[in-house]
Amino acid sequence: MRRDAIVIKRQDNVATAIRDIPAGRMAEVGVGEQSVSVTVGMDISFGHKLSLRHIRSGEEIIKYGTVIGRATRDIQPGEHVHVHNVESTRGRGDLA
């Protein structure tokens, strides 16, 4: 099966696109040897992240099995996860 995105660690709540994924596509997301399907709500570019499940505002964003930031608003499954809805728990380069 041709995957569209991959999850680095099983506990991650986001996946990273390994190709450009058009809005509305049922994306194949590789989790270890398996894959799951997530319908993406908007265009997701190569290298960008998409949510695997509903993430509430204030909840931690997990990638590499580790916290990479915190949601600044509710995020739907399949939504683009980036600087518009996540902030660092350390310091934000784009606001520096």
Add this chain to the structure above:
Amino acid sequence: MKFLGYRRPDGRVGTRNYVGVLSTVVCANEVARGIASQVKGAVAFNHQQGCCQTPPDLERVNQALIGLGRNPNLSAVLLVSLGCEGTDVALVAKSIEDCGKPVQVVAIQEEGGAAKTIAKGVLAAQQMAVAASRIPRVECPSSELVLGLKCGSSDTTSGLAANPALGVAVERLVEEGGSAILGEVTEVIGAEHLLARQCKDENVARELLRLVERMEQRVKAMGVDMRGGQPTPGNIKGGLTTIEEKSLGAIAKIGGTVIQAVYEYGQRPEAKGLVFMDSPGREPELLTGMAAAGANVIVFTTGRGAPQGFPFVPVIKVTGNEVTWKKLQDHMDLSVHGVMDGEESLDQAGRRVYERIIETASGVETKAEVSGYVQAMDIYVTGPVI
């Protein structure tokens, strides 16, 4: 898993069997190179240090040379000295000898110039090379491997494919009792609080945070803030959201492995398993630090294609970028771009990285070795040149 290595008198295991011709000071590099170039099986280690430096840096040079001389990939060591340098040549020679290895010193001012020193050095190195050729490879457990970790010329594929695949291999090696060394303090900035949590205990975590802070202070002293503007606008455009995510992409090289101890630059780890070592990210100093700490194989992940190798430690290049794999065939050893195509899982890719480590340790040559692209070497100093 087993590999075929060279067991040394101190019990350490080499994956290569060179005679090391180590220059003790920048001024002796030409002679060291001259000797090594005339003896099959000899390699030169050159650097830009060893004189007109602060005492702490000179001590660092002494310790680095001792570590390099003791590296199990060298069967014997010929030190090439000028004669008036700041390096403590007698200490270096004695300390290397203490691990049971033959050591000889030739000094340019004593021998009467480069030509005579090269002639004497060549004869000594020839004898060492003949003796080295008698040492057979024997079966050794993977727990004898000390793996240096490095990433460079990174791109999006590094954090998604090559580094996590290496992380899988490191997890397996450490489970089998082997060791690995993570360096590149600068790469850790932004995720040091996360890496601290991966440390064995609070003391180790504190040591690690101290190294990161010290590196940041050194850079700050030059008026530069390493944290500012991270991730860069280019990183954000590429999909990296936070500085933690960026740093984690680099740290993914260790997977979920616990950090057992923290060491100074080039210091040989006493602890088994994964350790963290003070070092900059730049290749010559990083690779040299790994070799001085006793690494017998290094894995170097790259996105855009880094060519560097080291004179006597094999450096395996792993890329997750298919374009780089095809374009830079003379530098890349292994591709895990199947992860990026969605055709291979990280676990499968990690198994291939592990297998390549074992093969390389047993004698399979890297692209850097066969192409002779092995001159990335220098000793890391932090003070001024005087």
